[in-house]
Amino acid sequence: MTTVNLDSLDLSALLCSRVCHDVISPVGAIVNGLEVLEDDNDASMREFALDLIRKSARQASARLQFARIAFGAAGSAGAAIDLADAEKVSRGMFADEKTQLAWSAPQALFPKNKVKLLLNLVMIATSAIPRGGLIDVTVSGDGEAPTLLLKAKGSHARIPPHVEELLAGRPESGTVDAHGILPYYAGLVARAAAMGVRLSIEGDEVTIRAEPVSASAEPAVPAPSTTPEDARPTDSEPSDTQLA
Template sequence: MTPLDLDALDLSALLCSRVCHDVISPVGAIVNGLEVLEDESDTAMREFALELIAKSARQASARLQFARIAFGAAGSAGASIDVADAEKVSRGMFVDDKTQLAWSAPQALFPKNKVKLLLNLVMIAQSAIPRGGLIDVNVQGDGEAPTLTLKSKGSHARIPAHVESLIAGTPETGSVDAHGILPFYAGLVARAAAMDVRFSIEGDTVTITATPTAAAIPTAPPADAGPEADRPSDSEPPETALA
């Protein structure tokens, strides 16, 4: 199937729709809480409204901080991101949620697109356990060739519908909407980061694995090649050798 070439304007619009969908609920709750404060004199109701406002404000802030890295630039072009920052914004997303997060990763700077891929996979992992449970994130290797493994364990765990074709960039319908933009975007980021994403399920556990594509794995010169291996060949033009 031919990969879908989504127009840049449509991609931007769908991503904006996704971010708005994520923050509109807590922002709406803040507005409701403020209305209660304006209209109610009952002490208990006012305390409830203040708690609602505080909780919703934390949720909105956490979701925006997450989206800033997962979907946004989060730095200049070609920048690296500390994996610890990815952990921080991910934990913020699950503070008051029915899903628990376990995280094991090196505290190091990784290329931006690899961190963005990790965060998008965290959201996909959450959708694999609609009734909640545990998401276990494990990052191994260095930033150039990491292995990302996410395990979602919970009741009624399943590989989200159409997620594999969306990540591959070949949606079955030939188009993508706001509901499918996250895995579709994750696929774009994965290809930009030269990473291959795979899904599997066993019992109540869905496993998502992202590994470097074959072309992205650096190859070392033969052990016995010696210093000559680093020199340009006689047939290589001087300009190429200097480059």
């Protein structure tokens, strides 16, 4: 199977599509709520509209803050991101959702790409339990050689279709679209961070494990023919996350 290497324009366009997809729903709900406030004088309807606006604004903000670290150049002044910030944006993503999040990680600065990988794996774990459930995140070891362990447990749990091929940069179709950009991008980040990613399933629980790959070992996420730098987004932060 041939490795797919997106050029920088296609990669940035697909990531932008991903972010837009994640925020368009709450932003649209805010617009609807404002229209109700403008056109309806009924007190109960106005209160409903205000509640919708408040909830949707929080959701849009949470998704943008998550995307800023997971896909963007947040903290670009340094080479590390606080795991506490990763936990904060992850909890914000699930504040009003059917999925619960458990988080166990040291209070420490970790290399940027390892934190970005962790957040992208959180989103992959979310897609593994389409009916909701629990995502248990455990980070052990230090920043140079961490183990990222995510367990997604819920009804109808499954390894999302094609995610392993996309992580490896080798989609069966030979192309990557907006639905597959997240695992594809996670694979790029994993290779840039010298981390291997493996998925397994037992019963109603999917396990995602990411560990350092030694120079002599065969990576779980095979390296593409180009260097990670060729495929990474530029280090400029966008002004501006789960596909159905």
